[in-house]
Amino acid sequence: MGPGFNNLSIAQLKALVAILEVRNLSYAANLLGTSQSALSRNLAQFREAFGDPLLVRQSREYVLTERGAALIAPIKSILDQLQDIGSPSVFTPATCTRRFAMAGSDHVAQYILPDMFEDLASTAPGVSIDFRPWQANRFDWLASGEIDLAISMIDDTPADYHGRVIGEDSAVCCMRNGHPLASHETLSVDALLQWPHMKITSGGDKDSFVDACLRKRNLQRDIQLTVPFYSAAMAVMLRSDMLLMLPEHIARKWTEQVEACSRHLDFVDHTFRYWVVWHSRTHSSPEQQWFRQFVYQNCRGSQFLSPGDRPPAYSA
Numbered sequence: 001m002g003p004g005f006n007n008l009s010i011a012q013l014k015a016l017v018a019i020l021e022v023r024n025l026s027y028a029a030n031l032l033g034t035s036q037s038a039l040s041r042n043l044a045q046f047r048e049a050f051g052d053p054l055l056v057r058q059s060r061e062y063v064l065t066e067r068g069a070a071l072i073a074p075i076k077s078i079l080d081q082l083q084d085i086g087s088p089s090v091f092t093p094a095t096c097t098r099r100f101a102m103a104g105s106d107h108v109a110q111y112i113l114p115d116m117f118e119d120l121a122s123t124a125p126g127v128s129i130d131f132r133p134w135q136a137n138r139f140d141w142l143a144s145g146e147i148d149l150a151i152s153m154i155d156d157t158p159a160d161y162h163g164r165v166i167g168e169d170s171a172v173c174c175m176r177n178g179h180p181l182a183s184h185e186t187l188s189v190d191a192l193l194q195w196p197h198m199k200i201t202s203g204g205d206k207d208s209f210v211d212a213c214l215r216k217r218n219l220q221r222d223i224q225l226t227v228p229f230y231s232a233a234m235a236v237m238l239r240s241d242m243l244l245m246l247p248e249h250i251a252r253k254w255t256e257q258v259e260a261c262s263r264h265l266d267f268v269d270h271t272f273r274y275w276v277v278w279h280s281r282t283h284s285s286p287e288q289q290w291f292r293q294f295v296y297q298n299c300r301g302s303q304f305l306s307p308g309d310r311p312p313a314y315s316a
Helices: 003-007 010-022 025-032 036-050 066-086 106-123 140-144 189-193 208-215 230-238 248-257 286-301
Strands: 055-058 061-064 099-104 128-133 149-153 161-176 197-200 223-227 243-247 260-265 271-279
Touching (some): 010 025, 010 036, 010 066, 025 036, 099 106, 106 149, 106 230, 106 286, 140 149, 140 271, 149 286, 161 230, 189 208, 197 230, 223 230, 230 243, 230 260, 243 248, 248 260, 271 286
Parallel strands (some): 099 149
Antiparallel strands (some): 055 061, 149 271, 161 243, 161 260
16 A cells, blocks of 8 residues: 555545446546546546556446455445544443443442432343442542542532532531430530540541641540441441541431431531532543433432432532
């Protein structure tokens, strides 16, 4: 193949296919809406590019050389692929067989995944999901493609990321029912610091706002346990005097199921915002757009948030 092939445009490749298929410059010119003289010049360029006459005269008509006949199918295939690349992607959930990766806390998994997979069975039965624990501020997982989206408590989405707010919630301090602080209506700084604390490390940031407030007063909590799982934290809390900062909707679910209670802090007011977050690289993908909306709707329609959560918002 000559170096001239590198300079052939898509329009010229279409012209070449027309010439080779009809084997008549006049007919090919009519099909393409151009002049016969223009196609004659193109044919000369094609012969140089491929190092072959491509079609030769036989009596009163032209016939293809072996090289010319062999070019038709692969060039048409190239043109078809280019056409597919340029066409908008058509996505149908019912036929999707993609495996999506998402991240969140074990609490998210417990309250989202059951309803989600029940919905998937009828909406997109071929879709699979890899769920992994989310760690605060690990946005690099989204940038690298390690995960497709995250569900978590986030103050705001950084540059190059997109997010949709699922809802908002307030912060409370959770404890076992028999705890001495259970008799308080709200908790003061002094009351909070009289007791040891535990911290859940998976998911979003649940209690650094308390520590930030205490640092301004040159105070700090006694954190005796850090653990990545909500279920483990609940089990330890029920058998100890440790306190645990939680979003109110999670504390409410716990108090409905176990002998625990929660109290608001009287010295700080903090609101959690729950997001579905993704990276710019997946923002325009039809499959990703569907999956994000699917996850969002399941979060809003499930028992993930409390009934009184605030309306959702958007972030570019």
